[in-house]
Amino acid sequence: MLADYFGVLGFHALVAGARLGIFDALDSAPATPEGLALSLGLDHHGTDVLLRGLAGLGYVRSRRGVYRLTRASRLWLVSSSPSCLVEGLAFWERSACVYWPALEKAVRDGGPPVPFYTLTEDDPELSRSFQTWTAAVARRQAPATAAAIPVGRDARHMLDLGGSHAIYSLELLRLHPGLHATVVDLPQALESAQEHPRLRLHAGSFLDDELGEGYDVVLLFNIVHGLDDDQTARLLAKVALALNPGGTIVIGDQFRGPAPGRASRTLVDLLDLNYLVTIGGRIRPYREIVRLLRESGFIEPRHRRPLRSPATELAIATR
Ligand SMILES: C[S@@+](CC[C@H](N)C(=O)[O-])C[C@H]1O[C@@H](n2cnc3c(N)ncnc32)[C@H](O)[C@@H]1O
Structure with a gap:
């Protein structure tokens, strides 16, 4: 204590x-x-x-x-390290001092009065510190994660929903020279995206905008934990329409359930509280993700743990 x-x-x-x-x-x-x-x-x-x-x-x-x-x-903690998390501290400081004091209210009401991604779009500094934090995590996780994603030899087009800094897309573009990627995210978030000749950035909302069609792979990395079941079902239905038959959906997220060791379990539970207090979100068990995938018509769901930590696990399924 x-x-x-x-x-x-x-x-x-x-x-x-x-x-x-x-x-x-x-x-x-x-x-x-x-x-x-x-x-x-x-x-x-x-x-x-x-x-x-x-x-x-x-x-x-x-x-x-x-x-x-x-x-x-x-x-x-050293600024020359590619995994430096120092800039992300501004985000956690603000989270701890501004958002977490509303935890009691969020536990009573089930979520925050204003969702986090509405705040980030109106506050470039907050958005930048948040994206710096997620990018630092992604840089460490992307190589092993991307290597675990099945991308067919004929795959040409990938859609990365809420892909912001685009690090997962960039790693997949590196592994697959024939692949092109489109990252969809809110305008402020895309300010942090890197450029690449085979990468297109689309500023918009994956909930409200059309997603297009003809994609071979769709990534949803750290997205579903911010959505309720209805939003998730709507989004998965849109992804099913955007994917070619036989295409692959990859949900990268934390899944509730057995984790190696008490520290990892506690971290996942505290992240779950963080999602509750900031976005009214939740971490679901893998079986719930499978249920949502099946209800949207996806088949052959499989669970992959490319990293040793439960920070990002994969639910992969086929359209
Ligand atoms: C937790 S971050 C994940 C970023 C990245 N995919 C990763 O895993 O590192 C969630 C991202 O989803 C974006 N986002 C949230 N709601 C969105 C919406 N309705 N349409 C598009 N992007 C959205 C946020 O701006 C943010 O960049």
Whole structure:
């Protein structure tokens, strides 16, 4: 219990360490508190206390008064690392301070008064920090995930619904040189998308707009957890129309159920609460996803776990 009671203090220590440049500085060279304070223009005592706190939390370690990064910090907290999550901290800070205080109300009412993706479209800064966070996760997960997606040799067109940064599409384009991709997302989200000669960006709503037709593969990555059953059924019906016969739908998401270890299960449950409080969404068990897929006419559902974590699992089915 104490870890949660005081957890918010650890979170702010992490944010301060990142914003003050401590992780980047220690990546360049191990340092004493005094040396670090001098090079970053910080108070010596403050730096000393913060470093001790960060050491207790496992972000840095010290030997004979010299601090260096732990392996995890070098991976997640250094701005030159492709997996850096620091920019996403702004999103979690805002989530924790602005949205999560409404948790009691969301538990009573079943969701937030204004869904998150309405807020992001009106707030470029919030959208950017959110997309930075999802992109950092996607960059780590895309190689193994894309390799687990069956794309036929004749496949030409892929649709990535809510694909924003387009990282999953780009990885599939890399693996399949004959493939072209269309990413559909809301206008602000697409600001974070990278360009590619075989990638088309379409600003619009996958719920309200026509999706077109003639696709061989449709991706729904981290989308279904934000939709209720009616919206999901409507979307899956549209996807069925957009896919060629024999085409493939891939739902990448968290699925509720057995997860390897208590920490993973807790993470999935806390994400489920996060979806409740921010978008009125939910994490479903795989069998519910299969039911929704079958009701929309999809066949041969199969479950894939290309990553070791339950952060993204795949439900793949055929039209
Ligand atoms: C959790 S993010 C997932 C981004 C990406 N697919 C991934 O897995 O990293 C959900 C995305 O869906 C987009 N989105 C939500 N509602 C949408 C809608 N009605 N039409 C199009 N995009 C939508 C959001 O803007 C956001 O980029």
